[in-house]
Amino acid sequence: MIHTPVALTTAGATWQVAPELIDRGVLGPDGPPLAEWLATGEAIVIKQAPHCTVYRVILPGLDFHLKHYHPADARSRARSLLRASKARSEAERTRAAGTRGVPTLEPLAVGESSQGSYLLTRTVRDALTLTAFLEEELPRFGARRRARIRQRLATALGRFLARMHDAGVVHDDLHPGNLLLRLGADDEAELYLIDLYAVRLGPPLDWHRSRDNLVILNRWFVLRSARSDRLRCWTAYREARDLTISRQTIRNLEHRTLQSNLQFWRAKDHRCLGGNRWFRRVRSAFASGSAAADMDRADLAPLLADPDEPFRRPGVVVLKDSPSSTVIEFDLPVGGITRRVIYKRFAVTRWTDPWAALFRPAPALRSYVMGHGMRLRGLPTPRPLAVWHRKRFGLCHEGYLLTEKAANAVELPDYVAGLDRLSPAKRQAALHQLIDKAGRLLAALHERRLSHRDLKGANLLVNAVPWFVSSRGAVEHSEAASETSPRPQIWFIDLVGVRRHNRLTEARRAQNLARLYASFHGRGLITRTDLLRFLRAYLGLGWAGASDWKTWYVAIARAFQAKVRRNLRNGRPLG
Structure with a gap:
């Protein structure tokens, strides 16, 4: 020893x-x-x-x-x-x-x-955990050095994993936080395995045991690294172990990683309800719920004592006021820093609503849980801070949701309309960049078995605040200055309509895309060519071959026509 x-x-x-x-x-x-x-x-x-x-x-x-x-x-x-x-x-x-x-x-x-x-x-001198290096150090380097380190690190990681498995070492908690990285001369990567309590020792691993261990590590990287870097890692692993691994085998590894992640996310989705170091339960004589651990109890106490008080404040900014909900914004300390927050009240519109909450989550609770669930899945949405309900006779009545506000954000259709002030060439470049980003983002939403039945343009915000997928999910970087930044970021909001699925059907995906198209229909903001570009970006993540866009185009058109007929019957505008 x-x-x-x-x-x-x-x-x-x-x-x-x-x-x-x-x-x-x-x-x-x-x-x-x-x-x-x-x-x-x-x-x-x-x-x-x-x-x-x-x-x-x-x-x-x-x-x-x-x-x-x-x-x-x-x-x-x-x-x-x-x-x-x-x-x-x-x-x-x-x-x-x-x-x-x-x-x-x-x-x-x-x-x-x-x-x-x-x-x-x-202590290993000048070493960081691989998580800390990738999240904090690597982004500070110049683009050329960053690319060189990424490529060398992918190769070094593949060889390190091969060496580990050839030695019969299996780490059941294999993630970048349990690997140390030290950059040597000419940025050569040196890796060390740590936290070995979860290690098992035995004979050299066969492919099936190796694959299961690689899936554990790949759960982290599949959300945070390019496919080319992962392929470089798997190629180095295969060559170091002299294994015959086809591209189909590697695709199978990626598929198993997705299935493992889906199970992991589902197991963690309700962690935000409290009882751990990240979240806690909150309660008053009038309301009870859950809140993020960095929310000071003293700041939440007035809201819990009278959840409706902020709506009565003179001059409060009202963003929405309808029979079903009211939305305002104001300043509130969050983690010791005063931030702009969104406060939403969900009204009880039918006498059956409190009883229905016994069998399914109420809208406020559903929005809070899915907000944290989306961030855990690496999907950008403003951080939910707290949720609570008024309780009467043990039943949930009015619900209240507190979230951070997406800074300097505008609704997606308004952002696209604002591009008209650019020159034609710059507008086209900015619009194409936005379309590609939106297509890939919605593909990721569906790939991770989530749908958003109210995916209208007003529920997608655009700003210039960059984000990245940290160990705990999507996290904002520092705020950027302009909403017309050449690097726009898209955020999901109003998550009442978000659902998890074991199997997400093509019809449901087409409905989501048709709902988004309805926000642009008849406004002259995008062309059919833009729609095709969006669809090809969406399909490029692997839901179907890019050559199958015509089938999807027809399916979305049918879903859109069904949306038009439904709105006409209900007397609701299309938007």
Whole structure:
């Protein structure tokens, strides 16, 4: 486990320690002086989770990480009597993986006590987790260097995974956060496997076991990397293991990744209802619901005490006022920063609505859950902050939804109309860019088994605030300056009509696209050529071959005509 370890006992804890740590006085009579290191700044918290805390400690001549596994409950303490502690198990697996030739960390010490177990590992200098590098460091580089690093990293990752699987190492929690990256000379990538408690060791993996492990990693990359980079990675993996893997096999890997992601997303969709470190439940004498953890209770208390008070404020900006809902905007502290927020009240329009909420989510709750669900799936929508309902006799009545406002955003048809102030050549270039982006975005919506039955132009906003898919889903970058930016971003709003599907039919997809077309019909904003461009961009993500656009064109036209007839019967305008 540790080269020539020394056994020690300190303050009720037993330790296996590398002699180097004893020589440097890292362990005192009470174990590591963690409180002292934190007070002097020699230690900082890297990760805080219910099951463990990770610190980085930098002492003169020694840099290491200390992981403290917390004893969760009496049951986990009882289990520790029958098997090795988590720290000891991780140290043994780390040592074994290193012996098999997989680059990983160097264990320095293991401690076990009634207060949990401890693992000390030497820090890999100048290394970041692959997640941190891809999300924070890589975007800062110039375009040419960024492309070079991406390509070399894809190849290095493929070879690293091949080396890992040839060594019989399977990591059941394989994601970029459990890989360290250090850039060497000429931006060559060096990778290290970490957090090896979830590792299993055995003989070299056959293709089926390898594929299942690759799917776990690919769940992260399929939303955040180009297909060319993933193909480069799989090609390097195949060549390093001397496997015969066809392109059809790689397509099957991508398909299995999508299926795995669909299961993962469904399992996480209701996490936003509270009871974890990201979300919590909120309640008052008049309302109850859920809120994001960074919403201060003191800021939410007035809204929970009287949910209708903001609608009575003098001069409040009213965005919509209809029998079914009222929408306003105002300023509210969010995470310690004052932001513009949207506040929507869902009215009870029929006496059956409270009873129906017993069997299906109410509109406010559905919008809140699907807002977080869409962001989890890498689809851009303003972040839902909180939701609550007035309760009477245990039934949900009026619902209230609080979301961040998309900054400097305009509705999609208005944005397209605003392009007329550009020269013809610039307008065409900007419109084509927007059409391609919209087609790919709606294809991603449908690929991830979501539909939006009210996908009208007013429910798609355009601004210049860039976003990216972080480890927790779609996240906004800093705000951009102009709504006519050459890089427009499209956001979904008004998510009452969003639904999850196990199988999304072509008829449902055609209805969504026809609803969007209805927002542009008769306004002279787009041509038939623009419609064809949009359709080919939509089909380019793989729902059907690009040559099959005529079949889709006819299906959308039929869905649009059905929409026209339905609106005529109901006396509603088309828009």
